[in-house]
Amino acid sequence: MAELHADARLVREPFTDVAHQRAAVSLGMWVFIAQEVLFFGVLFVWYGLFRAQHPDVVAAGGRALDVPLATVMTVTLLVSSFTMVLAVRSAMLGARRGLAGWLAATGLLAVAFLAMKAWEYHHHIAAGEVPVVDLHAASSVVEAGRAQFFGLYFVMTGFHALHVVGGVLVIAWRALAAARGRELPRWTAIMGLGLYWHLVDVVWLFVFPALYLAGHA
Amino acid sequence: MVVGLATLGVFATMGYFVWRYRYRPGVNETGRDVPGSTRLEVGWTIATTVVFGGIFALGAAGFAERQHVPAGRDVEDVLVVGKQWMWKFQHGGGRREIAVLHVPVGRVVRLSLTSEDVIHSFYVPAFRVKQDALPGRTTTLWFEATTPGTYPFACAEYCGGEHSRMVGQIVAMPAEAYDAWLEHREPGEMPLAAAGREVFARHDCATCHDTHANKPAPPLEGLVGRRRVFEDGAALVADEAYLRESVLEPSARVVAGYAVAGRSPMPSYAGVLTNEELFELLYYLRTLKDATGVSR
């Protein structure tokens, strides 16, 4: 096993050794992830209830979404999770340039994901597939149901996209810091960032089948 | 009672211990060293659980009684609509009123509650009954007045500006007086079944739901209380909730043999019928229980 990068300067109060601090940060990240799961859990309960009550609305809505594009987006996120793992590995080994490079790759993939998402949003809005229910204009229940499906779609993917944006900002910040070499690669922090990024990925892996694959069974 | 005694018991024990084991220099300067007693702990855990279990059973039994109208009783149906900030009533006999509800003594009164806007809650303290009125769905509540008199009711769920003035009175009167009162209909007020039949006719329901010809919709006579089998093989006994769903969302459950391309050919009437019209229509459909043909 390669030697792990450990330096007393990486330790912050109140800890006195790196391994202890790492164990604490790791536990902290898992607790954070637990609360994120409940945060998104609310959306999935809403989704589940809506789908149980209006299965055909969800099926019709799923068929209106762009599955090939979403598949590409899924692959993009999966690959970005892989590059994030490589970034964490570089940080562990103290490889500053490797860290900067893999973080940059992760960030670029995430930006690509966001670009596809933006294009998709634009496409749906242009096609009038918007979530806002206009009580006076909606001439039928079918149209109102469609608006509700897109309400689900925009809210669920929107909160996920916000998490991606947050991740991109932190990734860019750490990548720049690593590239400039101003500070040592604090791999405890990178490890935490990695855990967060995998969470964002996993949430998408639930959003994708729930919305896009509905009605394709 | 039990809980009152429990409270007094805790207060008394606490008071006694505090006095008995008060700090007295030279007499009582340190506490006894007893770490605990598993037997005591298990004992009072079981005892509390048993007592609570008993209270639960009593409460659940009382609650179950409120769920269904007692069998074999005459039922007086009233539609109650909550609206910021008033209660509107429509009697089965057709009369409408606001803020005052006349009911017969000695008969079961069943309220069907709904709301036109936010959540309200119909609360009659004297009868110990309360039920939320929700927009977009109907909840029910029954009671029986035993003594003539007036009983205040109120809205118990906060609903905005004039919530505290969303109050009124139930006037309980002898059954004969009530029947006489019901007969004094205003012009335009008609019994619910008749009003429901009019809704049925106005929307041309019979064009499809007519038993005398081979029509694309299932017949409605004797529907309530009968078992229905659906396209996907599921089945249930038709009740009011099912009727409501069939009107508002016909494709949710389609009776076997009536689907066209997997859906019901009937359009949804959600947003087409008002709360009152829907209530009247469903009331009418219930009266078809023993009918043999839908009269036009």
Place this chain on the structure above:
Amino acid sequence: MNTTARTPSGAHRFWGTLRAWLTTKDHKKIAVLYLLTITLFFVIGGVIATIMRIELAGPGEDVVSAEAYNRLFSLHGVIMVWFFLIPAVPTVLGNYLIPLMIGAPDLAFPRLNLASWYVFVAGGALTLVAMVTGGVDTGWTFYTPYSSTFSQSHVVLTVCGIFLAGVSSIFTGLNFIVTIHKLRAPGLTWFRLPLFVWTHYATSIILVLATPVLGMTLLLVLIEHAVGIGIFDPAYGGDPLLFQHFFWFYSHPAVYVMILPGMGVVSEVICCFSRRRIFGYRFIAWATLAIAVFGFLVWGHHMFVSGQSYLASLVFSVLSYLVAVPSAIKVFNWLATLYGGAIRLDTPMLYVLGFIGLFTVGGVTGVVLATLAVDVHLHDTYFVVAHFHTIMVGGMVMAYLAGLHFWWPKMTGRRYDERLGRLGAVLVFVGFLLTFLPQFILGYQGLPRRVATYDERFHLLQVMSSAGASVLALGYLVPAVALVKSLFGKAEPAGRNPWGATGLEWQTTSPPPAENFLAQPVVTGDAYDYPNAPAPVAARGGAHG
């Protein structure tokens, strides 16, 4: 010349001190920052409550209009729940004491701790802005569809404020969990922890797992209110009951967030002033966790008359009894701890005895409400109002004041006036009973909650309640005077351990140094070793006994 030269340097020193406080990463100073903030919110909430009680002394719209009254009770609820009751004990006493009690130099993430205070202040500021620009009139429960599509008040601002307070809660809970897991002193095993730490551990789990549900739910209300996406309003195809399920999934456990840390304070204080080990340590610890776990499963008991299914109501009723069992066990254990003790009635102990009494009243009235048939009558009446005030104000605030008095010498290094302290404890207890006993009766007589106007037949009891509230308000002023007074003049120095208490926090100086302990403490025995504890040091003012 002298004065003009000194003024800038004085100002300079002031700004330097302020900056040091506002950028501190010391958990003890952050706790003091929280203490100041939370006291401010308690005062605001209390003033609002006072106006409400004055208005309710008459049956009509006597002092304020119905519209204004609706805003008052909504703000009273929002401020007291999210900006006082939930954060008070954890962020002030927990923040200050957990590292001390487990022998750690600080919380695991000191910067996160400071960040959580800033987020809390930001949330409070938004709520106050909403308040002064017109307020919110939805009640603290934000029931849909009233809050999402009907209310014309500042729902968005207030919801954002509460969301930030929630983020702050999650930060604090996360910090506590990691600290308790990773920073315990050598020899301090889980079952040697003071029960105060156990209750904060359970509280933190609830904060972390329940608060995000509230956060997302409020964001959905905000989205429906601002954008018009159909989520909860049936007119747009939503489901109003879904909101209630989400809301109470958070808000019922939140009640345990308020009461569990208070129970921790009670366990510490009752041992110290009975000079005994706690009775049934492990049972109390397990009961604490049981309350936290069952607390997540009882939300539906707020919805017995909402139209949820009969079966759901039965299940939620059973589970509500199950959560009452461990609460009852705790009360029995506290009473058993009194048995055979050498009881001193100092101020913290008086508050704690008040807590046990009022918690019992609150608990048994809770059992009454969990009883299905009875709840149908009492739901959403003054009985409910009196019940949860008994738990929250009677229970939690009493425990908070007990803890504040108990650890005040540790936090400040000074002793307060014992006679004034005891007077405050008695006044608060009596004032509380006078305020809320009439409200139990009002509820039983059928007065719905949240009403600006009411029928004449409720008038007498309402006046009695308002009169009691004035005693309660006076009661709250007394401890404030007693504690603040100790900071000025020649108050008696406290020494390390004025109460003769066990626990690591009493082994360091009062107030403790920045690093808490000059040498890493090592724990060799169980908590509450009172048979071998040092004797209390009598305060100058009050004789013991």
